[in-house]
Amino acid sequence: MEFSDLLVILLITAGATKAAAFFVAQARDMSRPEKLTVVTRALAIQAVVLGIFxxxxxxxxxxxxxxxxxxxxxxxxxLLLFALQLVLGEDHGDEHGAPPGVSMAVYPLGMPLLASPQSIVAVTIASTRINESGGSTGPLWLALAIVLGLNAAILYGIVFLGGRKQRTEGGFSVAPVLLRVVALLLCALAIEIMALGLRGYGVLPPMPAAQPQASAAH
Known part of the structure; x- marks a missing residue:
């Protein structure tokens, strides 16, 4: 696999887009030190998990x-169960008195949003193919480092540039709406991941190949 292929795959599967949207919505009432703790721990979890795989x-x-x-x-x-909880609006508050953000850093921000199922599968397949072909794993580690660096820049940028929004009584906030939209997209993504696995077992048929436009015209 070429370095460009690895980088694109990891940007899609391990990028911080979904995690950033979730973090903006859920951490809006946290202090900056709490946000820094959440982001640091979540990024460390992603780095360790993906590095191991x-x-x-x-x-x-x-x-x-x-x-x-x-x-x-x-x-x-x-991922589907987590996304359904967000869509239905269930509370994710910690019931055991843990400090704010500690549980969020592990679940769901660290896993399954940053160290997502598809990113674990991607790095596992990539390393397996590289080892089978006798190639160097250097490009894989470089691509992984670039993606982790971009994720850190995005999430730390939210912490330092986003500020702290004061809660207003009776006011409208776009954050809950954004969270529901992201959760709906996560539901669709979870279905796609499960469908890939079921196709691997032969339970579902392969996706039909796209028909060329020229043949469709005839």
Whole structure:
């Protein structure tokens, strides 16, 4: 796999777009130190998880006798359940008295939004193919470092440039609307991930190939 291919795949699967939208909506009433704690821990979780699977993803799956298709189905299901909770408006407050943002940094910001199921699958497949072909894993690690750096720039930029919005009684906030829209898109993404896994098992047929426009015209 070329470096450009790896970079594009990781930007799509491990980029911070969905996580940033969620963070803007959910962390609007946190102080700056709390936001910094959440972002730092979430980015560390993504780096550790993706680093482990880039290094030993194939061995991990083999040890637990798990296929890539099973990982896609399980990861998609977890993402779907989380997204449905957001769409239905269920409260994600911590019930055990943990400091604000601690639980958010692990779930859902660290996983499954930053270290997403599709990003884990992507780095596992990429490292497996590179090892099978006898190539160097340098481009994979470089692409991963670039994506993690961009994610850090985006999330830390939100912390330092976003400011703190004061809560107003009876006022309208766009954050809940944004959160519902992102959650709906996450539901669709989760279905796509599960469908990929089910196709790997042969439960669903392959997607039909796109028909050329020329043949469609005739």
């Amino acid at each position: 880039a290094l030993r993803g194939e061995n991990i799956l083999d040890f637990f006798h798990v296929s890539v298709a099973a990982l896609e189905v399980a990861g998609g299901l977890v």
